Amino acid sequence: MINKLTFAIFFLVAFSLKGTAQEIKWVSMEEAIALQEKEPKKIIMDVYTVWCGPCKMLDKNTFGNADVIDYINTNYYAVKFNGEGNATVNYKDKTFGNPNYDPAKANRRNSAHEFARFLRINAYPTMVFFDEQANYITPVTGYLKPQQLELYLKLFKNDKHKDMKTQEQFNDYYKAFKPSFKE
Template identity: 45%
Template sequence: MKSLLLTIFTCLILGPVFGQMQNPEINWITMNELEQAQKKAPKKVLIDVYTSWCGPCKMMLKNTFHNPEVVDYVNDNFHAVKFNAEGNQVVNFKGYEFANPGYDPNRRGRNATHDLALAIAPSQGRIAYPTIVYMDEDLSIIFPVQGYMQPQQIMPLLSYVSSDAYKSQSYEEYKSAE
């Protein structure tokens, strides 16, 4: 009986710890928390611009943003923000207020695009999901990258941004020098 109680107790205490080790999490913050986080500890910024209906966004969250190597690298080198590009939250960013005036709470599936997504996520004049927007410590956009990325695809980009290599060479030059 004692061994059964000890086993149950151990599972209750250590189970959540082992669960966290198996399912690492990125320390996501909101856009409204970003500027305060930068004041406390300036870092590069990674913004996951997603929508609730986007299949590749869900796959990237599950496969890429739960990969232990990606999680550790992002948590160490970036402030990571999840931003719903079709949500209705009001965002105060760099002295401006951004909203989604076309948001329809009764609409299922696609909704209107948030003003902040329109400001930070377009690439070549269009928005696609998912888009990862990289910013520097001053919250200036470095570049957006559109589309699903597997861990082995995003890791070189994370390194390229965090190492400041983007300031002196193209991504193609950086990758060929690795």
């Protein structure tokens, strides 16, 4: 009886662990830049706020998608940044903070962080892409499903954006793009 019970518990635990999803390896901006020195990769920064509903959907539906997780962890350094938080960010020999941050508003709308302003973030969520030397490429604003984000992840990873000088060229890329991520 004990052997059957032990086996049943072992089976249930093993089965539940098998279903445990891998997560994106989030780091700070400073950590991402330090990692780039050892192994150059682009950076994707998720700029969110604690009160933002679409940000929570992005976390659950897109950043929780196995294909997105695998692709980002393999090809990018991922930074999660609260655009209204109180963290200090060091970037390109400048220090950014949030001098107007109000701790009493920690769970609702707060003052915009200096780094979010520097990056010209005006909506949440926004994903900001940086090259292998942490140079700003561009922001992509709004909630994106996994296959929508896939388009941008592959566009910037493969430097295809460098060949696009017009909106028409991007539109052609968009029309020709064949997503492979599962929804």
